[in-house]
Amino acid sequence: xxxxxxxxxxxxxxxxxxxxxxxxxxxxxxxxxxxxxxxxxxxxxxxxxxxxxxxxxxxxxxxxxxxxxxxxxxxxxxxxxxxxxxxxxxxxxxxxxxxxxxxxxxxxxxxxxxxxxxxxxxxxxxxxxxxxxxxxxxxxxxxxxxxxxxxxxxxxxxxxxxxxxxxxxxxxxxxxxxxxxxxxxxxxxxxxxxxxxxxxxxxxxxxxxxxxxxxxxxxxxxxxxxxxxxx
Amino acid sequence: xxxxxxxxxxxxxxxxxxxxxxxxxxxxxxxxxxxxxxxxxxxxxxxxxxxxxxxxxxxxxxxxxxxxxxxxxxxxxxxxxxxxxxxxxxxxxxxxxxxxxxxxxxxxxxxxxxxxxxxxxxxxxxxxxxxxxxxxxxxxxxxxxxxxxxxxxxxxxxxxxxxxxxxxxxxxxxxxxxxxxxxxxxxxxxxxxxxxxxxxxxxxxxxxxxxxxxxxxxxxxxxxxxxxxxx
Numbered sequence: 370x371x372x373x374x375x376x377x378x379x380x381x382x383x384x385x386x387x388x389x390x391x392x393x394x395x396x397x398x399x400x401x402x403x404x405x406x407x408x409x410x411x412x413x414x415x416x417x418x419x420x421x422x423x424x425x426x427x428x429x430x431x432x433x434x435x436x437x438x439x440x441x442x443x444x445x446x447x448x449x450x451x452x453x454x455x456x457x458x459x460x461x462x463x464x465x466x467x468x469x470x471x472x473x474x475x476x477x478x479x480x481x482x483x484x485x486x487x488x489x490x491x492x493x494x495x496x497x498x499x500x501x502x503x504x505x506x507x508x509x510x511x512x513x514x515x516x517x518x519x520x521x522x523x524x525x526x527x528x529x530x531x532x533x534x535x536x537x538x539x540x541x542x543x544x545x546x547x548x549x550x551x552x553x554x555x556x557x558x559x560x561x562x563x564x565x566x567x568x569x570x571x572x573x574x575x576x577x578x579x580x581x582x583x584x585x586x587x588x589x590x591x592x593x594x595x596x597x598x599x600x
Numbered sequence: 601x602x603x604x605x606x607x608x609x610x611x612x613x614x615x616x617x618x619x620x621x622x623x624x625x626x627x628x629x630x631x632x633x634x635x636x637x638x639x640x641x642x643x644x645x646x647x648x649x650x651x652x653x654x655x656x657x658x659x660x661x662x663x664x665x666x667x668x669x670x671x672x673x674x675x676x677x678x679x680x681x682x683x684x685x686x687x688x689x690x691x692x693x694x695x696x697x698x699x700x701x702x703x704x705x706x707x708x709x710x711x712x713x714x715x716x717x718x719x720x721x722x723x724x725x726x727x728x729x730x731x732x733x734x735x736x737x738x739x740x741x742x743x744x745x746x747x748x749x750x751x752x753x754x755x756x757x758x759x760x761x762x763x764x765x766x767x768x769x770x771x772x773x774x775x776x777x778x779x780x781x782x783x784x785x786x787x788x789x790x791x792x793x794x795x796x797x798x799x800x801x802x803x804x805x806x807x808x809x810x811x812x813x814x815x816x817x818x819x820x821x822x823x824x825x826x827x828x829x830x831x
Binding site: 377378379380381420422423424425426427447449450452453454461463465515519 | 608609610611612651653654655656657658678680681683684685692694696746750
C-alpha cells in the first residue's frame, strides 16, 4: 500500500494571536481583523487562513500575517491545534494556532485580502469573535502568562531600549497583578541580562530614567549552561 | 461564498509519544510500535494514525493508542503539530503530536491493527525511527523536562503510592541530573501536596520507607488561589 487516508479530509488553517503592548495605556493588546467574507462576515476574528499544500505551517502563519496585517518580522511561535468537529459551520476545519509578539514600532493596522479592516483591542475588552477564536485567544493568554515567568519573551513586546518601569508595567499588565518594585528590580537586574545604556528616558514630569536593552546572546550562552530564567 | 479551501489537501494524522518510568532500572521509557505496513515497513515508530473527519484530535489520539497499544486511561496532552512539507514520502501529511504519561501498572505491549509489535525502549537508547518521529520524541522530552519543574505531572508516571526515593529517582532520570536528597525532600514536602500513608515499602535490604500519595484535589484548590508548583 502506498496511498494514505481517503477523502473526505479536514481542511487545515492557521490562526494567529498577535499581541502588542501599548505603553501609553499600559494595556496588553491583540490585533483583530474584521472578516470581509462569510461565514461570520463583518465579525472580528484572528488573522489567519487556509494552509497551502506546498507550504509549512510556520510559512502559512507568516504569509497570512503579512497578507492580512502587513506584519512580517515578529516573534512567532506555534500555540496549539484546535480540532473540535463543529468549530467551522462550513465543514470540518482544523486550525493550527500561533501567537506572535510585536514591538510597538511594528504596530500597523493596514488590512488586505480577506480582512476588511484590522485593529488593536485591549485583551480585557475584545468584541465577540468569530468561530472558536475566543477560546484560541484565552489559550494564547494563558501561554503568554506562563512563559513570561520562565523565559525572557517579554522583551519582544517592548522597544529595543526600555526603562525598568516600562518592563514592570508590561509584567503587571500581562500577569494582571501588581508587582513589588524593589523585588522586581532586584530580580531583573540579578540576572545580569540587561545592559544599562548611557541614554535616559524622560516620562512625564519624573526625573529621567535609565534605559536598558536585553542581551539575547548572553541569555543563549547561559541557557546552554543550564541557567533558568525566572521573574 | 460558502465553501472552504479546494483540494489537494494535506492528510492529517496524530502521533503519540507514550512515556513510562521503569522504577527497577530507573529509566524513562518510550513505547514504540514496529510498523506493519509501508512506508517504513518494519521500522520502529510512534503509535498513531489518520484522523477521521468525524472525530476530534484528542479522540483520534486516544483511539490510536487503544488500537495500537491497548492503553486507554492515561494522561494525554497535545504536544505540537509537525508540518514539514516532505515529512511523509507518500504525500503531504500534517501530524498533531501528543504525549502520554503512563503508570507502571498500565505498561502493556499488546499490539494490534497497523502495529506488528509494540515495545518499551529507554529514551536514551531508541532505535532509528520512521518519518520525523525522532524529532517528535525530542520535542516531547523537552516538554516533559520543562513541565516537570512547574507542574506536578511526575506523579502520573509513578504508582499511586510511592516513596520519596522513587519520586527523586524519577526526577533524576527525566531531568538527567543528580539531585540533592535533602533539598529535594524539603521542597517536595514543603508543598504539603503529599499525603503520608500508614504503609511502608521495603526496597531491597534498606529499612522500610514511608509511602506517600499525591493530593490532586488540594493542588487544584491551591492553583486556583495562585499557588505555583515548583520543584
